[in-house]
Amino acid sequence: MAAVEMEQPEEALDAKITGRGVNVFYGPKQAIFDVDIDIKEHQVTAFIGPSGCGKSTFLRCLNRMNDTIDICRVEGDIRIEGHDIYGKSVDVVQLRTRVGMVFQKPNPFPKSIYENVAYGPRIHGMVQNKAALDEVVEKSLIRAGLFDEIKDRLDQPGTGISGGQQQRLCIARAIAINPEVILMDEPCSALDPIATAKIEELIDDLRAQYTIVIVTHNMQQAARVSQKTAFFHLGELVEFDDTEQIFTNPSEERTQDYITGRFG
Amino acid sequence: MADIARDMDISSPGRSESYELRLKRRNATERRFRMYGVIAITLAISALAVLLITIVSKGSSAFTQAHILAEVFFDPAEIDPDGTGDMKVIAKGNYALLAKRSLYDLFPEVEGRRDKRALTRIMSSGTDLQLRDMVLDDPSLIGTTQPVWLLASDDVDMLWKGHISRDVPESDRPISDQQVAWLDQLAEQGQVDRFFSTRFFSSGDSREPELAGIWGAVVGSFWTMMVCLLLTVPVGVMSAIYLEEFAPKNRWTDLVEVNINNLAAVPSIVFGLLGLAVFLNFFGFPRSAPLVGGMVLALMTLPTIIIAGRAAIKAVPPSIREAALGVGASKMQVVLHHVLPLAMPGMMTGTIIGMAQALGETAPLLMIGMVAFIVDIPGGPLDAATALPVQIYIWADSPERAFVEKTSAAIMILLGFLITMNAVAVFLRKRFERRW
Ligand SMILES: Nc1ncnc2c1ncn2[C@@H]1O[C@H](COP(=O)(O)OP(=O)(O)OP(=O)(O)O)[C@@H](O)[C@H]1O
Ligand SMILES: [Mg+2]
Numbered sequence: 258m259a260a261v262e263m264e265q266p267e268e269a270l271d272a273k274i275t276g277r278g279v280n281v282f283y284g285p286k287q288a289i290f291d292v293d294i295d296i297k298e299h300q301v302t303a304f305i306g307p308s309g310c311g312k313s314t315f316l317r318c319l320n321r322m323n324d325t326i327d328i329c330r331v332e333g334d335i336r337i338e339g340h341d342i343y344g345k346s347v348d349v350v351q352l353r354t355r356v357g358m359v360f361q362k363p364n365p366f367p368k369s370i371y372e373n374v375a376y377g378p379r380i381h382g383m384v385q386n387k388a389a390l391d392e393v394v395e396k397s398l399i400r401a402g403l404f405d406e407i408k409d410r411l412d413q414p415g416t417g418i419s420g421g422q423q424q425r426l427c428i429a430r431a432i433a434i435n436p437e438v439i440l441m442d443e444p445c446s447a448l449d450p451i452a453t454a455k456i457e458e459l460i461d462d463l464r465a466q467y468t469i470v471i472v473t474h475n476m477q478q479a480a481r482v483s484q485k486t487a488f489f490h491l492g493e494l495v496e497f498d499d500t501e502q503i504f505t506n507p508s509e510e511r512t513q514d515y516i517t518g519r520f521g
Numbered sequence: 522m523a524d525i526a527r528d529m530d531i532s533s534p535g536r537s538e539s540y541e542l543r544l545k546r547r548n549a550t551e552r553r554f555r556m557y558g559v560i561a562i563t564l565a566i567s568a569l570a571v572l573l574i575t576i577v578s579k580g581s582s583a584f585t586q587a588h589i590l591a592e593v594f595f596d597p598a599e600i601d602p603d604g605t606g607d608m609k610v611i612a613k614g615n616y617a618l619l620a621k622r623s624l625y626d627l628f629p630e631v632e633g634r635r636d637k638r639a640l641t642r643i644m645s646s647g648t649d650l651q652l653r654d655m656v657l658d659d660p661s662l663i664g665t666t667q668p669v670w671l672l673a674s675d676d677v678d679m680l681w682k683g684h685i686s687r688d689v690p691e692s693d694r695p696i697s698d699q700q701v702a703w704l705d706q707l708a709e710q711g712q713v714d715r716f717f718s719t720r721f722f723s724s725g726d727s728r729e730p731e732l733a734g735i736w737g738a739v740v741g742s743f744w745t746m747m748v749c750l751l752l753t754v755p756v757g758v759m760s761a762i763y764l765e766e767f768a769p770k771n772r773w774t775d776l777v778e779v780n781i782n783n784l785a786a787v788p789s790i791v792f793g794l795l796g797l798a799v800f801l802n803f804f805g806f807p808r809s810a811p812l813v814g815g816m817v818l819a820l821m822t823l824p825t826i827i828i829a830g831r832a833a834i835k836a837v838p839p840s841i842r843e844a845a846l847g848v849g850a851s852k853m854q855v856v857l858h859h860v861l862p863l864a865m866p867g868m869m870t871g872t873i874i875g876m877a878q879a880l881g882e883t884a885p886l887l888m889i890g891m892v893a894f895i896v897d898i899p900g901g902p903l904d905a906a907t908a909l910p911v912q913i914y915i916w917a918d919s920p921e922r923a924f925v926e927k928t929s930a931a932i933m934i935l936l937g938f939l940i941t942m943n944a945v946a947v948f949l950r951k952r953f954e955r956r957w
Contacts (some may be wrong), residue, residue: 376848
């Protein structure tokens with residue numbers, strides 16, 4: 258199929274995440290059909306496509322979040338830096354410390370802002386003492402662009418700040434454990450344009466240090482923040498290319514139709 | 522959109538007359554519905570009020586007890602004839618005789634065995650213990666004469682409280698005209714009075730109503746509840762967590778779920794029979810012991826606690842679990858750090874309500890012998906004991922008139938415990954309820 262031909266074999270060499278022949282099933286129903294993809298380091302890769310096309314499903318394969326769904330079954334080969342993440346010897350918990358995730362709806366723990374960020378480093382024993390933990394929390398909040406806004410209410414509940422702040426808190430929580438990859442599933446869909454702009458800016462900043470995969474319904478957002486864009490349709494990866502290419506000169510008719518708003 | 526409305530000929534609300542009519546009718550229906558609710562609540566509350574008022578009016582007199590004032594000579598010859606001062610000897614003194622003599626002294630004119638017997642019947646048969654306890658407390662009383670408020674018999678108590686009428690013929694009441702006359706004579710000199718009865722709160726059961734107390738049953742219930750709590754909380758919470766968070770969803774877990782729900786609906790006496798067959802007959806645990814009572818009640822309460830626990834765990838939003846998994850928490854860490862703290866108030870409420878249910882349960886305890894007549898206060902979960910509701914059952918079944926008020930008083934105490942427990946449950950729910 259088209260998606261396969263697009264991939265140049267040599268590209269796989271410097272890819273951070275590679276997917277080969279990925280099929281995902283929910284019970285008897287197949288949600289992802291034979292997807293091959295190479296996601297590069299220090300780039301933002303956007304997944305776009307109509308609702309129900311399997312963007313979230315594929316994204317959740319990358320940190321094995323689908324394991325929590327009983328009926329979900331993943332076939333094929335997904336590797337991060339060449340290591341099969343579905344291999345027998347892989348520890349899911351450790352994988353998730355390398356591949357962080359930010360969800361569609363801001364979901365801070367019903368604990369203090371400080372505790373929200375400190376939780377990850379603490380359970381993984383990444384810090385030796387309180388001072389080091391304080392530093393990690395502060396750094397993460399600064400990097401998430403939230404610190405100045407909430408620095409004097411760190412002990413207040415994380416659920417008590419605005420939606421946009423909550424989402425940045427969730428990003429701070431994700432980067433506090435220093436992952437290599439950050440997956441974001443429609444991180445701005447519950448936010449207003451100003452909060453969205455802040456997060457987009459943040460994503461662009463984070464790119465220097467992390468590999469970011471973002472699912473979005475917002476075509477402009479994909480165009481603004483990503484370097485690569487993958488277009489999914491009915492569980493297939495229709496087209497995967499440089500963002501500019503996709504938005505100016507897509508090679509597939511379905512992509513063209515979708516980005517010009519003819520369906521979706 | 523506007524086009525569609527026009528095409529479909531939808532009239533604007535609030536314009537047409539039929540709409541006004543419908544609106545009125547809808548409002549009337551709504552008012553009526555609310556009224557049904559108010560009526561239902563009023564009925565429920567008045568039923569509760571009637572229940573409480575009857576119980577309180579019947580039972581409150583049980584908290585006082587009639588006493589008779591007499592001069593008691595603590596005769597050394599009857600208590601400690603050899604003057605040893607040994608407590609063991611003193612404890613064996615003939616106190617019943619001292620009590621009798623004090624009454625004979627009040628009415629020197631009474632002659633003959635029959636009349637003297639009738640006279641001593643106005644005081645409780647427990648007065649000897651009353652005097653003995655006084656002496657054991659303070660041996661220096663020996664040899665002195667002291668004014669003592671002797672415990673009156675239950676019939677005198679009932680007469681004084683008006684539960685036995687003076688107007689009925691002598692043959693129809695347990696107290697003779699002669700005895701009434703003696704009492705009236707004493708009362709004139711202020712030698713009969715009612716006091717708050719601490720005995721009711723401090724002693725165990727007795728055949729004599731004036732000696733019977735609730736404490737034995739309270740302690741029995743306490744040990745039973747302790748055993749029940751220690752068994753149900755860990756098992757219930759672990760089962761709820763496992764079923765909700767870890768168990769695969771397959772036919773087996775469905776079967777388990779159905780059976781747990783079924784168990785919650787099994788009549789409690791069946792658990793009693795099970796306890797009798799398994800714990801007593803097969804394992805040979807002691808009969809009448811709170812240990813077995815607690816185990817049986819634990820079987821009964823477990824489904825309630827598991828169901829409440831699962832509901833509480835289900836109420837924790839999945840987004841919290843995903844968030845924790847997303848930062849690399851293990852399944853167990855998710856449960857311990859996030860799910861359990863959030864589910865705890867719900868679990869505690871379920872536990873307390875389950876315990877309250879168990880506290881009021883009688884039938885299964887009857888089956889395992891906790892209905893026996895037990896005078897001693899149980900010292901632990903292995904001693905023979907009764908429980909509060911069983912005590913109520915025993916007293917309600919006793920023929921003496923004086924047990925009627927004791928029954929109501931015991932019900933008041935049981936209700937007191939239940940109300941307290943439920944209030945604690947409500948408090949916990951309010952206090953620890955977290956929003957997310
Ligand atoms: N837990 C699940 N159980 C069964 N089917 C599921 C489950 N989650 C998703 N699916 C199905 O898998 C397909 C892909 O869903 P997915 O959530 O990945 O779509 P999506 O592209 O993220 O859509 P959206 O843009 O609306 O979020 C859909 O057909 C959906 O019905
Ligand atoms: Mg989605």
